[in-house]
Amino acid sequence: MDCTNPKTLTNTLKLLEEEGLVHREVVAGRPPGVRYDLTASGRVLTERIYPLWKWASDRAG
Template sequence: MSPGYSTAPDDACLDIREVLNRVGDKWSLLVVGALDGGPRRFNDLRRNIHGVSQRMLTLTLRLLERDGLVTRTVFATVPPSVEYQLTPLGRTLIEPVRALSQWARQHRDEIRAARAQFDGQAVNETVSARQPALDVVEA
């Protein structure tokens, strides 16, 4: 086991797992990245985070707010407008998110090649498993 890592289910491990689950999920990373440039309104976030549903964006923003990473500000306009922005704690995520994004861009071709090789092997194994064994009978 690597130094600093434990499989013991103590409180620290559970806390770390919760934090990593939050900041490591697909939508949270994209929201944090989108908020890097400053405060944004909900619909602006939704338009710029491709593939996210209204429900998923709402849930993600609420959970990020709960964890102290995002603030929600409601403006008394008609209709009311809401803006989201990173808290000082949330801003500390920008550097790791950028590093992870850079790593993904640098290695995407290798990852695609590995997936294609793996998927090809899986297909070949499946086809082989489906074909009945042929007994060779000598005459």
């Protein structure tokens, strides 16, 4: 997945929001901005996935 593409990143963030893993907040300003934070479910998932990622990363060299 190429998340460097703005459209791909936007679609991925929308999906994560729909799944309840991130919270989206519009921030007032010029220009307006958007802030994303992990939800409680997102933090739990991160805690569960990190050991698997670390294991795979260690073996990749």
